[in-house]
Amino acid sequence: MKFNISKKELSKHISIAQKAISSRSAMQILEGLLLVAENNTLTIIGTDTDLTIITSASAIVEEEGKIVVNSRLFGDIIRKLDDSDIKIRIEKHNMNIICNKSEFNITCQSPDEYPMVTNFEEKNSFKISSEELKEAIRKTSFAVSQEDTRKMFTGVYMDCTKGINFVALDGFRMSLVKLNKETKESKSIIPATSLNELSKILEDSQVDVKVGENKILFEFDNTKLYSNLFGGEYFSYKDLIRDNHTTKVKVDRGLFQISLERASLLAKEERANLIKLEIKKNSLVISSNTEIGNVTEEIPCQTEGDELTIAFNSKYLLDGIKIIEDKDVVLNFTDSVNPCIINTDSYTYLVLPVRLAK
Amino acid sequence: MKFNISKKELSKHISIAQKAISSRSAMQILEGLLLVAENNTLTIIGTDTDLTIITSASAIVEEEGKIVVNSRLFGDIIRKLDDSDIKIRIEKHNMNIICNKSEFNITCQSPDEYPMVTNFEEKNSFKISSEELKEAIRKTSFAVSQEDTRKMFTGVYMDCTKGINFVALDGFRMSLVKLNKETKESKSIIPATSLNELSKILEDSQVDVKVGENKILFEFDNTKLYSNLFGGEYFSYKDLIRDNHTTKVKVDRGLFQISLERASLLAKEERANLIKLEIKKNSLVISSNTEIGNVTEEIPCQTEGDELTIAFNSKYLLDGIKIIEDKDVVLNFTDSVNPCIINTDSYTYLVLPVRLAK
Numbered sequence: 001m002k003f004n005i006s007k008k009e010l011s012k013h014i015s016i017a018q019k020a021i022s023s024r025s026a027m028q029i030l031e032g033l034l035l036v037a038e039n040n041t042l043t044i045i046g047t048d049t050d051l052t053i054i055t056s057a058s059a060i061v062e063e064e065g066k067i068v069v070n071s072r073l074f075g076d077i078i079r080k081l082d083d084s085d086i087k088i089r090i091e092k093h094n095m096n097i098i099c100n101k102s103e104f105n106i107t108c109q110s111p112d113e114y115p116m117v118t119n120f121e122e123k124n125s126f127k128i129s130s131e132e133l134k135e136a137i138r139k140t141s142f143a144v145s146q147e148d149t150r151k152m153f154t155g156v157y158m159d160c161t162k163g164i165n166f167v168a169l170d171g172f173r174m175s176l177v178k179l180n181k182e183t184k185e186s187k188s189i190i191p192a193t194s195l196n197e198l199s200k201i202l203e204d205s206q207v208d209v210k211v212g213e214n215k216i217l218f219e220f221d222n223t224k225l226y227s228n229l230f231g232g233e234y235f236s237y238k239d240l241i242r243d244n245h246t247t248k249v250k251v252d253r254g255l256f257q258i259s260l261e262r263a264s265l266l267a268k269e270e271r272a273n274l275i276k277l278e279i280k281k282n283s284l285v286i287s288s289n290t291e292i293g294n295v296t297e298e299i300p301c302q303t304e305g306d307e308l309t310i311a312f313n314s315k316y317l318l319d320g321i322k323i324i325e326d327k328d329v330v331l332n333f334t335d336s337v338n339p340c341i342i343n344t345d346s347y348t349y350l351v352l353p354v355r356l357a358k
Numbered sequence: 359m360k361f362n363i364s365k366k367e368l369s370k371h372i373s374i375a376q377k378a379i380s381s382r383s384a385m386q387i388l389e390g391l392l393l394v395a396e397n398n399t400l401t402i403i404g405t406d407t408d409l410t411i412i413t414s415a416s417a418i419v420e421e422e423g424k425i426v427v428n429s430r431l432f433g434d435i436i437r438k439l440d441d442s443d444i445k446i447r448i449e450k451h452n453m454n455i456i457c458n459k460s461e462f463n464i465t466c467q468s469p470d471e472y473p474m475v476t477n478f479e480e481k482n483s484f485k486i487s488s489e490e491l492k493e494a495i496r497k498t499s500f501a502v503s504q505e506d507t508r509k510m511f512t513g514v515y516m517d518c519t520k521g522i523n524f525v526a527l528d529g530f531r532m533s534l535v536k537l538n539k540e541t542k543e544s545k546s547i548i549p550a551t552s553l554n555e556l557s558k559i560l561e562d563s564q565v566d567v568k569v570g571e572n573k574i575l576f577e578f579d580n581t582k583l584y585s586n587l588f589g590g591e592y593f594s595y596k597d598l599i600r601d602n603h604t605t606k607v608k609v610d611r612g613l614f615q616i617s618l619e620r621a622s623l624l625a626k627e628e629r630a631n632l633i634k635l636e637i638k639k640n641s642l643v644i645s646s647n648t649e650i651g652n653v654t655e656e657i658p659c660q661t662e663g664d665e666l667t668i669a670f671n672s673k674y675l676l677d678g679i680k681i682i683e684d685k686d687v688v689l690n691f692t693d694s695v696n697p698c699i700i701n702t703d704s705y706t707y708l709v710l711p712v713r714l715a716k
Contacts, residue, residue, distance in 0.1 A: 102620055106651035261442045262438045293464035
C-alpha cells in the first residue's frame, strides 16, 4: 500500500473520522482508523460501533491496500508535519511516513477485524441544508436526558409525519423544532451524542438523510455518517402542548436572561435551583430565597390575562431562553402547576414548574 | 457600613483580591474577602495566609466599617450586575446590594477573625517595571520543581548580589534570568505560585519590591501583594554554569522546536521522553526509538567543534526552547554527560542529558 497526499487534505479528513472514535474503548481495534487506498482516493473510517464515519480524500495511490493505524498517534503526527506533501508506504505492519526531512515508522494493525456497517435498508429519505440541520440539533440536543436509565430519552426524536419534528425531552422540559418539509413517514430516535458529532463536521452543503430501521445515514461532501438508532415507542409529546393560556408575558429576552442568571446565583447554591416568578399587571418579579440570602429582580414587561405566581428550576428556564435568538419572547402560562410554553416561528420550548409549598 | 461604588471599579478589584483566595480552604473565613470602607476608599483583602493581596478602590463611603463576605458569591453577584452604580449597606451580618432593579441580601461574617499581615521589616528594596518582572517570572516559574518533597525548589530564588538573578531549578534543568540592577544584598526564595498570581494582576506600571526576612511585598497601583518566603540555603546554582564548551550548534529556533515536538510524539508515549541528538559537521539529526515506532528529523544548522551524540528528556529541552523568543539559538555542549547550555542576552537555560546505555 503506497500513496501520496497533501498534509492539509489528510489532516482535515483524519479530524472528521476521529469524531467517531471513543476516547475509552474496550477493544483495541476501535482506537484505530481504517485506511483504504484505491482509485486515487484515500478513505478513512472511524467507528465506536454505534457511530461510524467514512470520509474520502484525494490522494495519488501508487499501490492499493488497507490498514488500521492508531487514531490518536497518526493524527498527532500528521498534524505536526510541515504543510507539504506526505509519502506513506505500508509494508506488512509497518507504516513509513516521509514529509520533507521528517521520517516516521509506526506499527499498524491488520484491517481484517475492523467492524464495518452492514445491512442498511433505506425506508425514508430527504435533503436538508446543513444550516437547518445544525440549528435543529443545537435547539434540541441540549434538552435530552442526561441519565442513562431510559436510554431513548438521551436521543432526539425525529418524527417525519407532517413535516419533520425534532423533539427532545427529559421529564423537566421539552424542546421542539418544526420543519416544513415533505417526506415519507418515519419515526426514529437518534442518539444526541451522534448528532453532536455530526454537527461538528457539517460544512455548508446539502445533507442527504437516509432513514433505515435501526440506523440512519447522513451523507454530505465526501463524508458518510452512520448512527445506530434507539428502539422503542417515544413519548406522545404532542399531548404536552396546550393552547388554553390564561397569562401571557412579553419580555425582552436579553433582560430576562441576565435577570434569571442573577437570581440563579443564590438558587444554584442549593440543589433545587428554585426561583419564583410573580406576574402582576405589566410587572414581572423574579425572586429567590435561600439559606445564604435572597434576591429580587424586577423586569419591565407587557402582560395579558390573569395574575400568577409560579416557580421553576432556573436552569431549565434559562436553557430555553438562551437558545432563542429573538429580541422579545412571550411566556405563556395556564396556572402554577402547568408548563410555561415559549413559541417562536419554528421552535417551541416547554418547561414544567416546581410546585411551591402552600 | 454604607458605600456606593461603580460596578466596573468594584468588580475589577474583587478579581485582584480573589487571586489570593485558595479554592480549597480548611478555614471558612479564608473563603471570604475582607472589605474595609473608610476615607472614601473601599479596601478589599484576600488571603490564604501564605499570599495576601490588599487592593483599594475609590468609593463614596457614607458610613465606615469592616465585614467579611464570601468571595465567590460576592464576586459572582457583582460581575453579573448591570454596568452601573452599586449601593451596598451592611447591617449586622446582612449585606444589602442594590443596582438598578436588582436587590440582593446575603449573609456575611465578622471581620474579627480575619488573618492580617503583621511584622513586615524591610531589608532590601528596589523598583522594577512590571514588564521586566513579568518576563522574569515567565522565564523561571515554569522550571521550578513540581514536587513538594523539597519545598524550596518549588520557589524561584531571587538573588540580589551583583544585579538581580532569578533562578529556578528542579534537578533536570535550570532557568536563569539576570537583570542589571543595583540593590543592597538579599537572598530570598519566593513561592512560584505567588509569583504566578502576581503576574496575573500586574498592569503596566512601576513595581516597588520590598524584601523582608520571611516575607516579600510587591506594591503597584493601588495594590499590595505580600508573599511568605521559603526558608533555607538555596543550591549554589552558579557552579552549574561552565564555559568550556567543545561543541556549538546554531539552529533556527522555530525549526528546532517543531522538529523536537514531532520527535517527542513517539517519545512521550513512554515515560522517559527520550530523544537523541546526533551532531555532525553542519548537521543535526534528532531521533527517537520506542516500542511503537521510530522517528528521524534532520535540521539544517551551523556547527563548531567536536561531533557529539547526546540524549535528553525532550520535555525539558522543549520547555527552554519554547520560552526563548530569538530567531536563532546556540546550543553549547561539552560532552554526552554534561549539560546543554543555551544563552541569550539576559537569559540562560541549562538542561541535563540522559545517559545512554552503551
